[in-house]
Amino acid sequence: MKAWEVVIGIETHAQLSTRAKIFSGSSTAFGAEPNVQANAVDIALPGVLPVLNRGAVECAIRFGLAVGAKIAPRSVFARKNYFYPDLPKGYQISQYELPVVVGGQLAIVVGESERVVKLTRAHLEEDAGKSLHECAGANFHGRTGIDLNRAGTPLLEIVTEPDMRSSTEAVAYARALHALVRWIGICDGNMQEGSFRCDANVSVRPVGQTEFGTRREIKNLNSFRFMQQAIDYEVQWQIATLEDGGTVEQATVLFDPQSGETRAMRSKEDAHDYRYFPDPDLLPLVIDRQWVDEIARQMPELPAARRDRLATDYGLSAYDAKLLTASLELATYYETAVAAAGNSGAKACANWVMVDLTARLNKEERDIGQSPISAEQLGGMVARIVDGTISTNIARKVFDALCNGEGRSADEIIASQGLQQITDGDALETLIDELLATNAAMVAEYRSGKEKAFNALVGQAMKATRGKANPQQVNALLRKKLG
Amino acid sequence: MIAASLQVLARALAKREVSSVELTHLYLDRIARHNPQLNAFISVDEGCSLAQARAADERLAKGEGGPLTGIPIAHKDIFCAQGWLTTCGSRMLNNFVSPYDAAVITRFKAAGAVLLGKTNMDEFAMGSSNETSFYGPVRNPWNADCVPGGSSGGSAAAVAAALAPAATGTDTGGSIRQPAALCNLTGMKPTYGVVSRYGMIAFASSLDQAGPLARSAADCALLLNAMAGFDERDSTSVERPGEDYCREIDAAAGDRPLAGLKIGLPVEFFGEGCRPEVMHLVEAAIAEYRKLGAETISVSLPSMQLSVAAYYVIAPAEASSNLARFDGVRYGYRAPEYQDLNDMYSKSRAQGFGAEVKRRILIGTYVLSHGYYDAYYLQAQRIRRLIANDFAKAFGQCDVIIGPTSPSTAFKLGEKAADPVQMYLSDIYTIAVNLAGLPAISLPCGFAGGLPAGLQLIGNYFAETQLLNVAHRYQQVSDWHVQRPAGFD
Structure with a gap:
């Protein structure tokens, strides 16, 4: 039996967190009644024209800066032509030969080791609408309903080189990318609502072979767990097929979470000819150096830098520093708490955030942005542990009391509930x-x-x-x- | 009254010698009387037009009118107008009532003009004879057996027969200038980007430009003042300081008003291809220009011979994509019976589009296809740059380029309908201008066999004011443009 090497490239569609759509000015808010957020441009009435939302371009620039890519001084919007009922114009405005972000890389951690995944490009495009086969409160009697609220939502499509060698690496990349786009505030990362969707191009080849095997593209992976399962199944299927003397045909496949299997949706033969050509309704996108510099000045400290700084400044372990920089909100929460507790409480703050607070948030299914205890409250409480006013055990009572809104600060609760430690x-x-x-x-x-x-x-x-x-x-x- | 210029009408309206309601009634009556014969209008809405006329009269009564307030204008049915059927000459949009106004409509509304009706046109502006309209061909008021030209043939016939004082058109490869020539009108295609394309149903986005069709250059200048201007809703609209297109026309001038003007005569315009009787009239007009003080020099546009070929790659390519939205899903025609989604698409489009539109969608789809794109689309774009370079070079030597608008006078209905290439060649002098994005005017320069011929003036980018003045000075010393066809008094 031969040894096989897995080759994976990932394409991610990240919905950009702009208030307005990329070419029409209508709202991008999720969850409205079907078609109420679709204006004349979104439904492609005769005669309407696209106008680029510069906010979407700014998101692309932020991303490019965060991954050390080249921001193209001139990029071009192109039309990708195909018919589908939820694609109102009969073409999607995308970027083809000249994308806005070129190259770049993203560090991932797998086990103990860190490596980088190289990016090919990232380009701006518009999302399509949705075809609804069922919908709360509506019966289509076997027909298909079209909801164009999502049509025209800005997307950044981020494409990697075929640079990953296992499903674990692929998931590590997807997680790192997911954390990054949220960190720099360009995407809310909500995978259930489809704000962050991944496609995985998977192939296998005998170890030592330099040419790539034939790839199959797994579409629309909307959770990290499914991504892992889908790639594992696909790899195992491709290897089994080849070892049985069969061949892998280029195809687009879908992952069925029910069965845990991938199945072909369309083969290369029925692949579309998208007839890309530059969109004559839009001028080339020109980005001058000043704009990039201005955005660079507003960029937050990036996750890797923050992680290293937390470890150095507060004496945290690499592991703790990584956990605390899982999101910008969490890192900010932590540092705000330390500011209130004083640097001698830095380690205690880390433990409180990672253990007690995380447990409480998990139990209540909240994220850090909805924490029932503010960073200042937590830090104030830790300050009282550090100065011996309360013991760690008593602190748990104070913590619960703060979470339950029984007082505005640890000091207030300690005083009103007489929790001060007896040291006399x-x-x-x-x-x-x-x-x-x-x-x-x-x-x-x-x-x-x-x-x-x-x-x-x-x-x-x-x-x-x-x-x-x-x-x-x-x-x-x-x-x-x-x- | 029906022979009066827009300036004269505006003065009469301002002095309350005539009301907008009376004027609108006058033209509505003329449409009712003559349109059955000409088929120049697709939609007329008396109630709507008269309501606008009454509003204009109120403005005029308060002394708040502008140069176009109260004047009825006919609009090509390519412009979306709120509450109006907007068909683009196609069965595909036979049921489409626009919920919004095109930028051009908005600007005329703001000026207080009255929307007199929507004019017939070649389907989706694809044609040079107005024979491809779903609503039937338009007849030329100078000879009912002849075509009025196209695609703005309804607008041209309407103004020529005085069913409207003036009209709008659009020009992708000559669709304003060629009908102007064939109907004895003055018509202008401005520089690409001068008039907003918002709400103008797209044929070939990089070539389409709206402009006026009227009886004189002075009228065109007044209309362009209303139409032109930056629009942030059209990314290809050009932001420039405001311009009064009447400025040079209104300036005082002596008996050699064009002294110092250099007119370029491209050798390619004066070779074979043009009918001698048309060429004769063009040459006579050029002689007149010399009398007005202009100097003529020979220039060359060597790549112009490739313009028709390049145009019939680029325009269909863009059209094939622009017309993809007409799929029967959200509005417009949907086939009454179909099996599944693909069948719905193909039946709706097969039944909703006419033959010429289908031909161009097929050509456009082909030239953009994988494996053909470089050989056709990219090559055509290269030719387009060569043509623009030719013009740039020529405008280094001269101020205005002059030649014929169309190689012949109006041809007979059906004469070229079976031969698309012959039809396409009727635009050989106009197409290069669109490929380069330049402004150009066609103006009347005489008659051959009772049919009018057009003289084309091409200017450098944003030279509309000068171009209109050069046309106007000729119209000060000629009377071709005031000739009117018999039978429409």
Whole structure:
């Protein structure tokens, strides 16, 4: 049996977060009643003309800068001609020979090792509408409904070189890209609503062979899990086909999540001839250096740089720094919390964000932007742990209270609920003396060598103070008294 | 009244010697009387036109009128007009009532002009004889057996027969100038980008340009003042300082008003291909220009001979894509019976489009196809650049280029209908101008066998004001343009 090498290239359609469509000026908001966000241009009335939304171009420039690509000083919109009911003009305005973003690369981490995936290009285009076969509140009686709300939504199509060698690498790339487009604020990344859709070009070849095998393109992968499953199935199918003496024909395939299989949608023979030609309704897109420089000045610190800085500035592990830079919102939340807690609380903040807060968000199915506790509140609470006002255990109560909106700040909750740690040595000594007097049996047990009794006495002390006694001080006093 | 210039009409309206309602009635009556014979109009809406006329009269009564307020204008049925059937001469849009106004319509509305009706045209502006219209051919008022030219043939026939004081047209390869020549009118195609294409149903987007069809250069200048201007809704619209196209016409001039003007005569315009009786009239007009003080020199446009070939690649390529939206899905014609989606598309388009439109969609689809694109489309674009370079060189030597508009006078209905190449050759002098994006005018220069012939003036980019003046000075010393066909008094 031969050894096989997998070759994968990814094409991603990222819907750009502009308020208006790319050529028509109508709204891009998701979820409106069918066709209410389609104006004369979107429905392609006779005589209407496209006008480019410069906001979409700005998104493309941001992306190009983020991946170290060349921003083309002159690029050209072209018409991709084909008939489909949800494509009102009978052509899609896209870019073909001269795209706006050329080259670039994206770092991915697979296991312990980091590598880069090279990008071929990224180009601007418009989305099509949707064909609806069923729709809440409407019965089409076996016909197809057309919703043109999405028609004309700006897309950035991001194309990689055939640079990935496993489904794991492909998913790592898709995740890194997904994080990046959200980080730089050009795409909301909502895969369920179709804001971020991937196609994977997959082929296999015997290890050592330099030519690529024949590829099949898996369309519309709208989750990372499906991407992994679809590529794994496709690779296994291609290898099995070739090992059985068969050949792989170039084709477009769809992944069926139900069966976990890919199946051919159309072969190369019925591939469209799209008859691309420059759109005469639009002038070439000219981007001058000043525009690029202006956008470069507004770019946020990119994820890799932020990750390295968090590790250095706050002494975090590489792993923690990576987790905290999963999104711009999370990284910003973390640094805002540290600012409130002080640098000595940086590690504690990291733990609170990654453990307690993440658990709470997961349970409530919220993301960091909807956190019930603000970064300032969390940092303020950590500051009180650091200065010994409360113990970590008491802090959990404060955390819950803040999440439940019981107070505006940790200090307010500590004061109103009397949670301040008891660190007054005299008070604790009195308390311990009383405890030893009333628990003579436990004291005797301890003295007879049962270490467990010591822990029970600590527990009694904590119970008597409703957890507020400083545990270290209680321990020390007990040891001293019990001698 | 029906022979009056727009300036005279405007003065009469401003002085309240006539009302817009009276004027509109006058033309509506003439349309009712003569249109059955000419077939120049596709739609007339008396109620709508008279309502606009009443509004114009109110403006005029308050002394708020402009040069076109209250004047009825006919519009080619290629311009979308809100509430009006807008067919583009096609069965495909036989049921299409536009929900919006084209930029040209909006600008005429703002000027207070009255929308008199929508004029007949070759289907989707594809034709040089007005015989491809779904609504039947238009007849030439000078001879009912002859074509009026095309594609703006309805507009030309309407103005020539005084069914409208003036009209709009569009010109992709000569569709304003050639009908102007064949109907004894003055018609102008402005520089590409001067008039917004928004709401003008696209034939070949990189060539289409709207312009006026009227009885004189002075009328055209007034109309262009209303039509021209930057429009952010058309990305190919050109942003420039405002221009008064009447400026040079209105300036005082002596008996040699064109002294210093250099007229270029391209050798390619004066060789074979033009009928001698037309050439004779063109040469007489050139002699007249010398009397007006102009100097003539010989220039050359060597790539012009390739213009028809390049045009019949580029225009159909763009058209094949522009007409893809007519698919029966959202508006327009849908076949009554079909099996499935593809059958719906093919039946709707097969039944909705006429033969010439289908021919051009097929040509356009072919030249853009994989494996043919470089040989046809790219090659045609190269020729287009060569032609533009030829003109640039010529305008280094002269101010205005003069030649015939059309190689012949109006031909008989049906004469060229069976031979598309002969039909395409009727545009040999006009097409190169569209490929280069230049402005040009056709103006009357005499009659041969009772039929009018046209003189074409081509200017450099944005030289409309000068071009209109050069045409106007000839019309000050000639009376061809005031001749009117018999039977339409």
